[in-house]
Amino acid sequence: MRDLKNNLPDSKHEMNDKKNVSPGDWVVLTTHSGDTFQGTLMPRYASMDKKHVVLKLKSGYNLGIASSKVMSVCKSDYNLESAANSAESAKPRLQKRKENIQSAPKIALIGTGGTIASKVDYRTGGVSAALSASEIYNAVPELRKYASIDADFMFNEYSENLEPHHWTQISNRIAEKVRSRVYRGIVVSHGTDTMHYTAAALSFALHNLPIPVVLVGSQRSSDRPSSDGALNLIGATIFSIESPYNGVFIAMHGSTSDDFISCHLGTRVRKNHTSRRDAFESIDRLPIATVNNGVVKIQSQFVKMDIPKRPNNYDASGSEGLENNFEVESKFDPRVTLLKYYPGLDPNLIAYAVKTGCRAIVLEGTGLGHVGRKFFPQIAKAIKSGVLIFMTSQCIWGRTNMKVYDTGRDLIELGVVPLEDMTPETAVAKAMWVIANSHDSVEAVSMMERNIANEISSTSPVNRRMLNYEED
C-alpha cells in the first residue's frame, strides 16, 4: 500500500488533530516512516493500551500502530480496493506492487494441513488441493508488505493423523529448502492438535539450521469471523524473516485479542487449551519473542541463552556459508510408549509394551516423577531386557526430581532415567529420534540426558504467572 502515499489529502494532518476523524470512519493512516494503511478507525479497546491507534483492515483483522509512529490519520472516501480495480490506475499500481514483492525477503511456506490461508475449513472436505502464492496473498493481502512467498503444498492432513514418518518427510522437505539457499526463513503451516509434537521432532532432526523454521496454525478456521489464522501467518512470516535466532519455533496468538503473536521454542511449548486462540504456551519460561504490530521483540531472559544466533548480515544466498554445518537426521523410530500414571494403572502394560517390541517407555509420573511401587517389578524386568525407561511429570510445569523421596530414589536405582524439565510430549518425540539415531543403549541414554535443542533447561523456571505476558 506504500504506493498510495501520494494520494493522501493532507500528509501533514497531525494525529492529535482529530477534528475530522472519529471511530467508525474509513481513514488513511500515514506513519512517519512513510507507510500508509487504510481501514476503519476502531474505538480503543480496553485490552489495548492508549498508545496505539487501531484500524480494522479490509482483511477483517485489526492492526494496532504505536501512536508515536503515526504521522496523520485522515478521513477518506477513497477505497483502495476499488481504485486498484479501476482500469486506468491498475497497471502502474500493479507494476509497483510486483516490485515490492520482488524486493521483499523470500520465504518458503510448507503446507501440511493448517487451515491458514484456506477459504474453506479444510476439515470439512471443501479443500483446494494446492496452496499457491497468489491464493495466500488474496487471503492475507498484508503479507505482501513483508515477504515474497514460495508456497509448497506437501499434504493436507488433520494433525492428529500425523505420525513419526510425517516428521521425517517434513524434515527432509525443510532440508531441501534450506539447501536451496534461497530463503530467509521457512514457515510450516500445521494443524494445531499435534503441532508441538512436530515442533519438538523437527528441533531434533534439523541441526545447525542457518535460518529459522516457524510452525504456525489456526485455532479457528478462516471462514469464521474469529479466525486467528491471518495474524498468526503474518507473525510467523515476520519472525522467520527477522528472528535473530535460528532453530524451530511455534508462532501463535499470545492473547485472546488480535494483538500480538508469541513465538515459542519448539521443544518447550504445549497446546494448553482446546479452543482459545492463545492455546499454545511456553512451559516453564516466557515465549522467546513476541511480534506486535510487525515488530519482533526478544524476551530479555533469552538474550544470554545458548540459542544459535543468525548473523545480522546473514544473506539468504548463503554467502555466509552457515548452511555448511547444517545437518539432517530425520529418522524416527515409533517404538516408544508413553504411559501416563494414575491410581489403578495396570503394571502389565509395561510387560505388554516390552513384548510388542517397544524400545523405550516414557513414563508420565506424578509429582516430582513417581509411580506406585507395584510397578517396580515390571520396570526392573523391562530394563533388564534392554528397554529404556524415562521419567517425566504429568504436572506439566516444574522439574522432575527423583532424589527427594524414596520412590524416586528407588526408581533411579532400578535404572529409570529422569528427564529434568522436559515435557512428556517433547520426551516422546526425542526418544523416537534417539532410538533411531543411536548405536546402543548407552549412547541413547546419554543423548536423552543431554540438552540438544533447549528441551532441558538448566536455569530456574520462570514464574508461570508471567507466562505469555509481554515484558515491559
Next chain:
Amino acid sequence: MRDLKNNLPDSKHEMNDKKNVSPGDWVVLTTHSGDTFQGTLMPRYASMDKKHVVLKLKSGYNLGIASSKVMSVCKSDYNLESAANSAESAKPRLQKRKENIQSAPKIALIGTGGTIASKVDYRTGGVSAALSASEIYNAVPELRKYASIDADFMFNEYSENLEPHHWTQISNRIAEKVRSRVYRGIVVSHGTDTMHYTAAALSFALHNLPIPVVLVGSQRSSDRPSSDGALNLIGATIFSIESPYNGVFIAMHGSTSDDFISCHLGTRVRKNHTSRRDAFESIDRLPIATVNNGVVKIQSQFVKMDIPKRPNNYDASGSEGLENNFEVESKFDPRVTLLKYYPGLDPNLIAYAVKTGCRAIVLEGTGLGHVGRKFFPQIAKAIKSGVLIFMTSQCIWGRTNMKVYDTGRDLIELGVVPLEDMTPETAVAKAMWVIANSHDSVEAVSMMERNIANEISSTSPVNRRMLNYEED
C-alpha cells in the same frame, strides 16, 4: 490467646499512633473484636497490600490482619510463652485454654500419609506410627484457636501408591465420622501426588455430605523451613468449619507466599507443578474460596452455582437431620484404562486393554478430543465388545467439542462418548466409580454424561489468566 487481653498495657493505644512500634519489635496486637496476638511486627511485604498489618508469630509463620480490624499495636516485653510456662500463672491459664478447645468446633483429621504435622519427613522412614491431637497442636499451635481436633491415623502411604481400594477405605472412614454427628468438618491429610484423583473419587462416593470434607497436603516437608504444611492445615481446618458449602474440596497454598489458601472443588482441581507450593489449580474456573488471615471468602461466581449449601445454623450434633440423606457408594472398579494419545501410539493397546478385561477406556485425546484415524478400527471393535470409550483432552484447559471436525464426528459415530470439560484425572476416577455402581452400559454412559459433583460445568470457562487470583 484471648485470655491475655487484660494484660495489655494500653488497649486504647491507636494503630495509627506508631511512635512506639517499628518493624522488628515484639508487639501485642489487639483487634476491635477483642482478639489479641503476640509476634514480631514485620515490614510490609511487596506482596501484601497496604491494608494489612503482618506479625511473625512464634510458630514461625506470618499472620496478616486487616488494618481496619486492628484496635491497637503495642510494643511489649511480655512474652506469652514464658508467661505460660511460669509456675504461678500456668494453672489458670491452661485451664482457660482447655475451655477454649472444648468450646471450639470439633473436626476430624484423617491421616493417610501427608507430611503435615509430622516433625520428620515421613518418606525418609523416620515416621511416628500415630498422629495424636497433642502432636498436631505442638506442631501447629495456632490450630487451637480454631478447632478441637480428633486425629485418626488411617495409614501412612506415599500417595503414588494409593489405589482405588484406598479410595473405598477412606470413603468408608469419612462416612463413619459423618454418621457420628460429632464433627463440624472433616480434614483428610494426603500426599499431594495423587490428591486430586482421591478428591475426585470421594466426590462421587459421598452423596449429600452434611459437612465439608477438605483434603490437604504439603509440597514441602515440615522439617524444611519453607514448609507450607502449617498454613495449609490451618486453612483446611478453617474452611472445614466455616465453609457455607458441603462437598469434597482440596485446600492448598494459593500463591508462593505464605499468604492465602485456595479451596478447590474436588472434581475440578489438578496438581499443575512438581514443586511449587501453589501447585494445585482449579481447572477452567476460580477456586471456590480463599482463606486469608483466618477469613473465608467465597468467589462470587459460585454464589449462584448448584453446590450443596450448609445451613448457617447447622449443628454438628445432627439436629438438622441433614445426614439422613447422606449416602455412601464407595466401590471402585479399577478396570479402567487411561490412554494419552500421541503421534505413534500403537492402536493395539486398545485391543490389549479389551483382552485383559478392561471395562472402560478414557482417551486423553488431542485438541477438542481427537485421535488419529488409524485408531478407528480398534475403537469400533472395543465398543462392539461392550467396552465404553470416553473422550477427554490432554490440553488440560478447555472443553472437548467433537462436533467441529470430521475426526470428532466420526468418533461419536463409532460410539465414543465426549466428557465435556471433565479433566482426564477426574474422568478416570469417575469411570471406576460408575463401572462399580451401575447395572449396565446404558446406565454407565448416562452416569458419565450426567454432572454429579461439578465435574462437568455448563457455564463458560473462566479466563484462565485469572485463575488462583483472589477476587476484589
